[in-house]
Amino acid sequence: MTSTIVRAVCPHDCPDTCALHVTVTDGVATEVRGDPDHPTTAGVLCTKVSRYTERTYHKDRLLFPQKRVGKKGEGKFERISWDEALDTISTRLRAIADQDPEAILPYSYAGTMGLLQSDSMPHRFFHKLGASFLDRTICASAGGAGYKYTIGARIGTDTEQVQNARLIIIWGGNPIASNLHLWMRVQEAKRNGARLIAIDPYRSLTAEKCHQHIALLPGTDAALALGIMHVLIAEDLLDHDYIAEYTLGFEQLKQRVQEWTPAKVAVTCGISVEELVGLARDYGATAKRGEPALIRANYGLQRVRGGGMAVRNITCLPALVGAWRHAAGGVQLSLSDSFPKNFPALQRPDLIPPGKTPRTINMSTIGDDLLRESSPAFGPKIAALIVYNSNPVAVAPESGVVARGFAREDLFTVVLEHFQTDTADYADILLPATTQLEHTDIHSTYGHLYMMANNPAIAPLGESKPNTEIFRLIAQRMGYTDPCFFETDDEIAAQAFKQSDERAIHFDWSSLKKTGWAKLKVPDAPFAHGGFPTPSGKCEFYSAAMQKDGLDPLPTYIPPYESAASNPALAKDYPLAMISPPARNFLNSSFVNVQSLRDTEGEPHLDMHPADAAERGIAQGDAVRIFNARGSFVAMARVTDKARAGLVVGLSIWWKKFASDNKNVNEVTSQRLTDMGRAPTFYDVLVQVEKLAQ
Numbered sequence: 001m002t003s004t005i006v007r008a009v010c011p012h013d014c015p016d017t018c019a020l021h022v023t024v025t026d027g028v029a030t031e032v033r034g035d036p037d038h039p040t041t042a043g044v045l046c047t048k049v050s051r052y053t054e055r056t057y058h059k060d061r062l063l064f065p066q067k068r069v070g071k072k073g074e075g076k077f078e079r080i081s082w083d084e085a086l087d088t089i090s091t092r093l094r095a096i097a098d099q100d101p102e103a104i105l106p107y108s109y110a111g112t113m114g115l116l117q118s119d120s121m122p123h124r125f126f127h128k129l130g131a132s133f134l135d136r137t138i139c140a141s142a143g144g145a146g147y148k149y150t151i152g153a154r155i156g157t158d159t160e161q162v163q164n165a166r167l168i169i170i171w172g173g174n175p176i177a178s179n180l181h182l183w184m185r186v187q188e189a190k191r192n193g194a195r196l197i198a199i200d201p202y203r204s205l206t207a208e209k210c211h212q213h214i215a216l217l218p219g220t221d222a223a224l225a226l227g228i229m230h231v232l233i234a235e236d237l238l239d240h241d242y243i244a245e246y247t248l249g250f251e252q253l254k255q256r257v258q259e260w261t262p263a264k265v266a267v268t269c270g271i272s273v274e275e276l277v278g279l280a281r282d283y284g285a286t287a288k289r290g291e292p293a294l295i296r297a298n299y300g301l302q303r304v305r306g307g308g309m310a311v312r313n314i315t316c317l318p319a320l321v322g323a324w325r326h327a328a329g330g331v332q333l334s335l336s337d338s339f340p341k342n343f344p345a346l347q348r349p350d351l352i353p354p355g356k357t358p359r360t361i362n363m364s365t366i367g368d369d370l371l372r373e374s375s376p377a378f379g380p381k382i383a384a385l386i387v388y389n390s391n392p393v394a395v396a397p398e399s400g401v402v403a404r405g406f407a408r409e410d411l412f413t414v415v416l417e418h419f420q421t422d423t424a425d426y427a428d429i430l431l432p433a434t435t436q437l438e439h440t441d442i443h444s445t446y447g448h449l450y451m452m453a454n455n456p457a458i459a460p461l462g463e464s465k466p467n468t469e470i471f472r473l474i475a476q477r478m479g480y481t482d483p484c485f486f487e488t489d490d491e492i493a494a495q496a497f498k499q500s501d502e503r504a505i506h507f508d509w510s511s512l513k514k515t516g517w518a519k520l521k522v523p524d525a526p527f528a529h530g531g532f533p534t535p536s537g538k539c540e541f542y543s544a545a546m547q548k549d550g551l552d553p554l555p556t557y558i559p560p561y562e563s564a565a566s567n568p569a570l571a572k573d574y575p576l577a578m579i580s581p582p583a584r585n586f587l588n589s590s591f592v593n594v595q596s597l598r599d600t601e602g603e604p605h606l607d608m609h610p611a612d613a614a615e616r617g618i619a620q621g622d623a624v625r626i627f628n629a630r631g632s633f634v635a636m637a638r639v640t641d642k643a644r645a646g647l648v649v650g651l652s653i654w655w656k657k658f659a660s661d662n663k664n665v666n667e668v669t670s671q672r673l674t675d676m677g678r679a680p681t682f683y684d685v686l687v688q689v690e691k692l693a694q
């Protein structure tokens, strides 16, 4: 028996991007552990990935190509050879492309965040074909836009500094579930005497462990930030030197926030005046004392109509109090722009046929777009859909419409997957993809500052192949002869980061494969001396770019589409706000089919406040139906004051096929988009709940 340890990387859409040690014994992966030497992983993995071998060797893994034999959505398939699969795909795609290649749409997200399996050969192929572009908006583009307008790029406080902060505001995030390694450092800060405040409508696992929990109404964070600015300015808790040197538009901001009195903010956010004023004073006074105040702004607060503006307003705060002066102060939303990724080399946009830039389809409105006919404004009806690294039938909003789109008999659908997901059930051709333990990849991250290498630990199971290889083979069947379609995964990985950029000047793929990880060369405190990558080089309280894009150039509040205050007529029929943040033991819809993890989560459930439950005659454990005009789904009621009154919470994202009614929470979410970034509004939803007649 010979055992070796292979250096790998967790591929999932999680800020932590852990460094893994995979133990391989006689060709079999027997254990996956966190690398004890990698500073942010620190030898610890979440429950999901410490059971990774259960997922990789799962009895339901797709191991050979299949073609559909039943109706779309029914999930009946028959084994075929790779030859037949590749022939069918290339013949169909060629015929459609001869008419109009824009009728072909790739659909992918971050099932793996590896730059090879998500951003290289697939893009090269679709670029060469002239297929439609996909606007990858489903997660973070609203907040990303608000952040960039304000400070220029998705750069922020280094996770390795968090333990040194004295005040940590966890704003719209639940790191115990979704950012474990940041949470470990938050706890260290707490042991060192830091104060922790959670801002979240729901008493999440994380909110429960903070010193204070401010349970505002969903979608009102922008108003809360305006109120904090009002108090900071009124009480002169400001860093005047920082403001003068490194910001733009302070006088206009001062005027703007005048109307956001504590009384008005308290009503808008559904909190008390004391909570608002106390929060502003805690924040301003920490900075005044010369101590680091940190905001971890996260995704929960972006998934509403004004989600972009909410992040923008929050991002103004550190510049007002000078929190950026400290390495452990400032704000962290995402660190992804810290990495000099070489997208032109990975994705090869130069392959796009000259003449016409292909249209862009927004992944967040895939339901409506699949059902759209050809028109001069839209372009050709979508005729072929190639899905990889995503499970849109479960995760995309307004799922009833999405499923109708996928059910179109005239749509040719190819799905590359590990498992027969809700989306795979609609495939015409279903292809088996390798998992991270079976292929090579290279990663950037959005939660720390290390370039990461993933070595294959085991041979591909069955006839599965990496996404890169699948697209390489399809390209070759299509007759593409450009040398880039013959590059190996190692050759592509070697081009992933720009060595011409000083942050990655030391990047070398062959040594990264051996060490597993290497930190970018970046300063400890990114904006201690200004240097914001905005048009003005300053933190822009006033943004001319926003004005040019048709937005308010100053911080403002954009109420939700659906809330009791903004839409009382709708709230008459559907009085409860609903949010559906991630369940701890799933990763989006990944892992839902791993029995031990699903057993821990139990069944789809809905948390509701005792007062809301009593009003509807609902008791703990009752089956309830959650509905609005878009659709309905069934869950088990958990009566708890973790949800504030008027709010229901359905932790997600369940596979539809594991629910008694074959539906999930996205039946009731809408396809309306955020104020900026064209992102979905998953947490901007009104519903009614009723006890299900047995």
Ligand SMILES: Nc1nc2c(c(=O)[nH]1)N[C@H]1C(S)=C(S)[C@@H](COP(=O)(O)OP(=O)(O)OC[C@H]3O[C@@H](n4cnc5c(=O)[nH]c(N)nc54)[C@H](O)[C@@H]3O)O[C@H]1N2
Pocket: 013, 014, 015, 139, 171, 172, 173, 174, 175, 177, 178, 179, 199, 200, 201, 202, 204, 217, 218, 219, 220, 221, 298, 299, 300, 301, 302, 304, 579, 581, 582, 583, 584, 585, 586, 587, 588, 589, 652, 653, 683
């Ligand atoms: N275990 C686990 N980890 C994950 C994921 C997973 O599915 N499972 N998903 C990964 C992905 S793709 C992402 S994007 C991140 C997401 O992870 P987070 O950034 O933590 O975001 P969410 O989980 O969407 O929401 C976090 C919290 O925001 C709260 N929230 C909802 N609406 C509002 C609001 O209007 N205002 C405020 N202030 N708070 C609100 C929710 O109640 C929730 O507790 O996590 C990643 N990590």
Ligand SMILES: Nc1nc2c(c(=O)[nH]1)N[C@H]1C(S)=C(S)[C@@H](COP(=O)(O)OP(=O)(O)OC[C@H]3O[C@@H](n4cnc5c(=O)[nH]c(N)nc54)[C@H](O)[C@@H]3O)O[C@H]1N2
Pocket: 013, 108, 109, 110, 111, 112, 117, 138, 139, 140, 299, 388, 389, 390, 391, 392, 395, 396, 416, 417, 418, 419, 421, 433, 434, 435, 436, 467, 580, 581, 582, 587, 588, 589, 590, 652, 653, 665, 666, 669, 682
């Ligand atoms: N109601 C509601 N809906 C939401 C959210 C929410 O909070 N509430 N969150 C939203 C967010 S933040 C996100 S990011 C999206 C996430 O949505 P998705 O990006 O679709 O994420 P997953 O559901 O995890 O699906 C990823 C799929 O990729 C597959 N996969 C993984 N690795 C590979 C690979 O190497 N090759 C191939 N071919 N396939 C692979 C996995 O098996 C899995 O089925 O969901 C969004 N939807």
Ligand code: SF4
Pocket: 010, 011, 012, 014, 015, 016, 017, 018, 045, 046, 047, 048, 049, 050, 180, 181, 587
């Ligand atoms: S899901 Fe996140 S916490 Fe878990 S192993 Fe992967 S990167 Fe680490």
Ligand SMILES: [Mo]
Pocket: 013, 138, 139, 140
């Ligand atoms: Mo996400």
